[in-house]
Amino acid sequence: MQPQITVRPAVERDFDAVARITRDSYLAAGYFDDADHPYMRKVQDVALRAGQATVWVAERDGEVIGSVTLARAGEPYADIALDDELEFRMLVVDPAVQRSGAGKAMMAAVLAHARALNGVKAVSLTTGSTWKSARGLYDKTGFSRVPERDWLVPGTDIKLLVYRLKV
Numbered sequence: 001m002q003p004q005i006t007v008r009p010a011v012e013r014d015f016d017a018v019a020r021i022t023r024d025s026y027l028a029a030g031y032f033d034d035a036d037h038p039y040m041r042k043v044q045d046v047a048l049r050a051g052q053a054t055v056w057v058a059e060r061d062g063e064v065i066g067s068v069t070l071a072r073a074g075e076p077y078a079d080i081a082l083d084d085e086l087e088f089r090m091l092v093v094d095p096a097v098q099r100s101g102a103g104k105a106m107m108a109a110v111l112a113h114a115r116a117l118n119g120v121k122a123v124s125l126t127t128g129s130t131w132k133s134a135r136g137l138y139d140k141t142g143f144s145r146v147p148e149r150d151w152l153v154p155g156t157d158i159k160l161l162v163y164r165l166k167v
Contacts, residue, residue, distance in 0.1 A: 003061050005102055007109035010055040010067065015046035017064035018057060022046075025092040031128060043090055053077035056109065058093070058102040066093040066102040068110060072120075080149060080162055084121040086114040091125075091134070098133075107141050114167045123167055126151070126160045138163050 010018060022043050023035050032040050042048075049055055049069060053076065058066035068091040071078035081087035088110050093102045114123045125143070127134050142165050149162035 005065070005105040006059045007056055007106050008059065010046070010050060010057045012047070012050075014057050014064050014067075015050065018046045018055065018067040019044040021064065021067055021094045022090060022092050024095050025098075028095040029131065029133065031131065049077065049090075053089075056106065058106050060097075060100075060102070065097050065100075066091075066106055068092075068106045070110065070113070080124055080126055080151070082122075082124070084119060085124045085164070086110070086117060086120050086122075087124045087126075089125065091137075103137050104141075107137065111141075111165070111167055121166060122164050124149075124162060124164045126162055129159055129161055135161075135163075141165065 023040060026032050026040065026043070027035060034040065046055065054070040056068050056070065057064045069077055069089045071081060071087050071089065073081040073083045073085065077089060078087050079089070091103060091106055111123060114120045125138065127138065143163040144165065146162045146164045151160055151162070152158065153160060
């Protein structure tokens, strides 16, 4: 039996692990070809992200194995959140331990947190159209597509898909 996974707020000593896991999981999934891509450099700046959004980690046996970033409408890391939504972004699990329950544990923590927030009625997210494993997790959790809210990455022809779940 796998040891328990704990989801908790990230602290400064977690930032290097979060940057590595984000980089490794995006590259392993084929989302980006190069860690030096401008977006990849941005997501690896965990100190900046943590200063502008809520960053959580999934931890097992004292080791950070995943991360997720939360934002409310109007915050710097909110891309699509409406006023009554909690948005999550960059849900990543270390490729070495994917499919071990960390993604599911972070998803459950995000939904529980959203239910406890005043004025939040739903959780929203954006994902890539080709990101099958991520979409599988969202489908299993009960998220629904909101195609009318899909959007293009500015300056590109990359279409991002929006999902939402009422809480």
